[in-house]
Amino acid sequence: MRKLICSLSAAVLLSSSAIAWSASKVSSKDLPPNAAELMHEAQRLSGEALWEQATVKARAAMEAARASEDLDGPEFEAGYLLVILLHMQGKYVEARNAAEEQIARWDAKSASAGQTGSRDPRSLKMLSLAIEASMMTGDSEKVMRFHEKLYAVASPYPESWRLAPEEPRLRYELADFWMPLMLGQWKLMAFEPVDSRGVGMRVLYTHISAGSNLSADISLSYKEKLRAMNAAQRQEFLESYREVPIAPALVRAMPDLPFAAATSIKVEKAGGCKGEHCVAVHWKALNGDWMMDINVNFQSPEKDQAAEHVRQLFAALKWHSAPLLFRERTMAEQNREMDSYWAAPGGQSKAAELAEKALPDAFFPEEIARLNTYIGVAQYRRGDLIAARRSLELALLAREHISILGAYYETTLDYAADIAYRQGRDADAIALNRTLMEWQEDNAGLGWGITDDENALISWLDDVQLPWRVGNHRLRVTGAGRFSYENLSTRARLGLTVGLEPSTDVEMESVMRAFMEKKLRLQAGDVRKTAFSPKSAKKGNQRGIGRKWQFDVKKLDDEKVAADKTPVTDSLLPPPTKMTFWIVDRKDRRSILRAPIVHGDQSEIEADQIARALSW
Template identity: 55%
Template sequence: MYYDETQRGRDATQRQESLKRYQGTPAEQVRASAMPDLPFDGLTSVKGRAQWEDSGEQGVRGIWVALRGDWRLHVAVDFSVQDEAQAMEQLGKFFATLQWQGEHPLFRERTMAEQDRAIDLHWATPGGWSKAGELAEQALPDAFFALEIARLNTFVGVSQYRRGALEDARRSLEKALPAWQYNGGDPDGGIYQTALDYAADIAYRQGRNREAIALNRTFLDWQESDALWGWGIPEGGNALINRATGMQLPMRVGTYRLSYGSANRFYYENVQTGVQLGLSAGLDASSDDELESMLRAFMAGQLQLQAGNVRKTTFVPKSVKREAAPVVGRKWVFDVTKGVRDEGVADVDPITGAQRATPIAMAFWIVDRKGQRSLLRAPVMSGGQTETEANQVAQALSW
């Protein structure tokens, strides 16, 4: 039994014509006429018989197809030639027990595939989340399968979250997550992770900390990354821990949550604002001159920012454990201006669709420990709020 949305556009004659390929040759049709019929009066149907041979064995395949609404029932039975009479008798008894009294139409005017394409197009467009959420809400009455329910409720929930309707978003995502789990997650990974990410953020903001930690843990578990070599989250824990150094990265610090990058690289991101902090661990320590040169080159090449004056202060990191070797912490803040961007490349905010504001500075927290360096970076926007929040993250890490 499967769904065949092409049937809706066909009349009775066209439907019967589409089944002719099952009838076979005139001789096969004569033999098939003796086969039992499906017990569905008034439905477009066909039956066919084909003979086959495999390694000297003579066999028969019987095929029955019936159409009802947007659904297709397909029965295929294989048996040996000498068993044909017995098989036909048993199939006749079996068919007599079948009932098909109605069908559930899976869409109204437009197929779910058409609606999905329109939603995905807006979802992938910077600033298009609002329209994607609107279309998803319109499509919800057509959602029948678990993946459809999961996807649409995720789009609706994220749209509600971004409008500030957290309780509505919570209800939508609470419908999405069980459907994702029933479906075994997302074949492509991304949208299921989005549902987990936003559900966890709502839980944190609403004070449901235990639920938020569980959702955050599942969100991290679904991320495939080589950043995890040598790292792990203990059972029941709420921090990622380096097995060699003991460095601890909390899954959540204030409004920022942890996610994985590439090897020994991580991010803390504010889901609501999109502000992202970068964290690198396990770097080789170098001289201050080499470090400053590297950071200026990184900002110019990767962030398209021109670095100016730098202010260097001390930073007292929270150490994992007492050690004879000192843990050295520093904070460097570079004044920055917009650099030269590659032609045709626009720095667009994926949430608003507008041009991103250029930070007024880039802040770096640098910690050296036993010849290895860890480094946290954050954009400093006008008003200083992001620097304050990044300071909280830097103080929360166990370096």
């Protein structure tokens, strides 16, 4: 126990050293101590084993960090060190209360920001300390409550996991594997659910006993490649992990795994833990398509007691069966085919068709979200908004349980928001669009952001305000200072660039003509130049100087297009007959909106509507 707390303390000292150093370099003796200085002092006192004085300084550092809303990191580090110091002094009730109070603060902050707080690493770490402290006081009711909180913050996919506090067990339904929450002096300290295929879920158990450093780290993952292995190949695979034992007697003292249907080995893990007497033993088991890894650390003088405690834990692990999670084709193979079609021009319908076929093999939240996104986008393209909404909502529900969100998340939000607008569900649409903009705003560059009271992306540097939606066109960030307004249904797109340096009209026209030829594959003819009155973002601001230039254009001949590797303008859209540019100069900055105009449709009216809606 003491070694565990000391190692945690060392981690906090290391993580905070950079902050403390930088603060000491810039602080003034005339100013009251700030959070970083107080933390530095707490670390120094802790290093000298002056626990009580260190506790006072750590608490003061935490309070100082709380006084500034921008110091979440220092607040966590100071609070974490405070709880550890209370542990080290045997003040377990105070340690538990301090940890609980910190968790409540983070919950309140998340709620005020409209977030759930799920998978918050600060809460997960602090919950481990709260569980430890509650076990030391013998308060099993508190331990159970913290386990329920740990489960909620870890946010496992509900179709795959079940918490059964009345047993008390944690059930991994997808693998038909049951684990205890508490067992004698064993307690579950950490829980990391899995969100994608091939990645292992993880649970960590530690044992409460005087002077003990006994822990068991369990991982269980689904490995599709195991399906093709026969018994001999499985044994060969396991044997490849066997190393020359340094202390075979210590390994032999440990129990075997109790799973009759599994093939397993038990080996010493070289370098698995630190310390003169620390021993690490590793178990690896194969059961169907599943692979389990268990790492147990213990002190060699305590091998007999450790072996008995581990035997007790193993007996409580129940692995009833090894469910198969794909039919004939592996999900990896199906994913490669789907993703290749999705990335290819015009291949989204085929990707969705394959996704429909693969759905019975989709069990993990990442693949459920991705497949339903493919399907939902294809349904949207076919005009079936009701079905598309249903598929995309399934994708969004699954994504709530994914720790790392990829590019597909933006696509899901984008289409879900567009459907909500078209169905008149404005509140849903705004909420989805806000989430999308929060995801994208950093890509817009320095000075861009969103506010609580405006449904727009705002540049405080350039005094520009871009509404998230104008008519059927939605805003999308494409790079630093670069944006587009696109109608997802027709795929008509307008480009917008903000923050350019002004140039002469001759230079600008030359650049525009070159852009149309090289990038859009359009030959520009005559140009008509008229005045344009842009809207200002703030009343009283200097009004920008606006101009509207419209070029007659025609598509380049096929031979010239074929000779160049750059793709032609979207072949799904009719070729434009005009290209219109709105140019706004304000102070020393220039913004340009460009729109392809197709003869006989609404593109010119819609483009003018967007130009008037921008505050630039």
